[in-house]
Amino acid sequence: MDAAVHINLNTNVEISTPFIRDSDVAQLATWPKVVAALADAYAKPITPMMVPPRIMARGDGFWLRSLCAVSPSGDYMGCKLIAASPKIKRASYLISLFDQRTMELAALVDGNRITDLRTAATAVVAVNAVMPNGPLRVGVIGSGSVARSMLTALSAVREVSLARVFSPTPASREKFADSFRTANGLYMEAVDSPQAAIRDVDVVICAARSRDESPVLLGDWLQPGMIVLSIGSTLPEQRELDVVCMARATLIIADMPEEVLHETGDSLVAVAEGVDLASKTVGLDEVVSGKVPARGSAADIVIYKSVGTALQDVVTAEMLLREALASNQYQLIPAGVVTIDR
Structure with missing residues (x-):
């Protein structure tokens, strides 16, 4: 020895x-x-x-x-x-x-x-880094446990003035909205399309994937100034955001930048179609610490993509x-x- x-x-x-x-x-x-x-x-x-x-x-x-x-x-x-x-x-x-x-x-x-705790809470950290002040209007795509955790976490530390939810199953989205109206006192609407859910909101919570892994959030629906929280595409075969979403983002904040760039379906497809993601993808720590500004202007679209980390x-x-x-x-x-x- x-x-x-x-x-x-x-x-x-x-x-x-x-x-x-x-x-x-x-x-x-x-x-x-x-x-x-x-x-x-x-x-x-x-x-x-x-x-x-x-x-x-x-x-x-x-x-x-x-x-x-x-x-x-x-x-x-x-x-x-x-x-x-x-x-x-x-x-x-x-x-x-x-x-x-x-x-x-x-x-x-x-x-x-x-x-579920750390996924939702870290997404809120990203929101606070990008939009630190003021009430928030929130659109939710998905009505499962992760969507519930993310909206609950956000409403626990920020004022949510309006929230809407879309889920393909009417009963599921109505139940989701009713539970937040009852337990959290939120002004919450269940709507019949993802476009209606995110119209004129500040924060888009994307916590759902389609059965065929086609994107559930399209870039053409996004409006200036939105922040998109995307946590559902963590593997190469998984899709949540389309190529236009990734292209329109001024900044992509990632909890694990290398994994987000090279191991998630949304990024792999966007890069294959010619979108330069590497130059606008930064670590969450860089934004929270102030090393990288979250926005150059209020109209910037920011995406937070998470794969989860130890x-x-x-x-x-x-x-x-x-x-x-x-x-x-x-x-x-x-x-x-x-x-x-x-």
């Missing part, structure tokens, strides 16, 4: 690990706190080494994916593991957090709710850990991982 390894094990030391359960996450996670934690993280320097590409191991009808990141807070680093089987339609999520200073396992977090998972999990420790809202597992001198 090139280097000696010294293992110092004191068997008399009791090790325990905080475990933040799914029920704990449900109580601890408030939208303002998640949005604030992510906004603070994206305002700090973030290097590619801190957020490496995800890794996936595949079996017969199942897979295990790992997403790792070092938080810019200087406190924790972590990994989200996703075990999923499309064959049996089951999945589980686990986030481990380690202390950056001691290398000790700090906590385990049930990640079931984390993806940074968002880890930052959300460390915020939950702080809240859990402060409120004693967690379960203590009477076991842990030994940290060695090496």
Whole structure:
């Protein structure tokens, strides 16, 4: 061996690990706190080494994916593991957090709710960076859980003066609109076309894909000054925005610029048709930190495209850990991982 390894094990030391359960996450996670934690993280320097590409191991009808990141807070680093089987339609999520200073396992977090939380909250961070002030008019395409999370998160931290929703199924869009009218007190309309949903709005939430993967939002429908939140096209075969959308955008803000450019269907098709995306695609951290202006003029159309990152998972999990420790809202597992001198 090139280097000696010294293992110092004191068997008399009791090790325990905080475990933040799914029920704990449900109580601890408030939208303002998640949005604030992510906004603070994206305002700090973030290097590619801190957020490496995800890794996936595949079996017969199942897979295990790992997403790792070092938080810019200087406190924790972590990994989200996703075990999923499309064959049996089951999945589980686990986030481990380690202390950056001691290398000790700090906590385990049930990640079931984390993806929806961080996806919606990071989109709100993008909206606040582009349109920091004033009430918002919002058009929603889609009526599923992600669309619901995104509108809920936005209305939790900003004034939404008007909202409309389109979904192909009338009952689904009516139910979506009624739930926001009842629970959130929003002025919310269910409309019969995507064009009607986004007419004269400030923010377009695009959280739906068609069955045949054809785009659901066309660039000809966009009006000057809109910001489009696109989170549904994360793989080469997936489409959400058409080529005209991508071409009309003055700026494309991405949570993972390289993945957005080279691994999402919307970008791949646009580039193949001659649209120069690379010159106008920037990282969310560059915009939030003020390094890149979100707009040159109020008429600029801005697209936020998200593929999801481990940074968002880890930052959300460390915020939950702080809240859990402060409120004693967690379960203590009477076991842990030994940290060695090496």
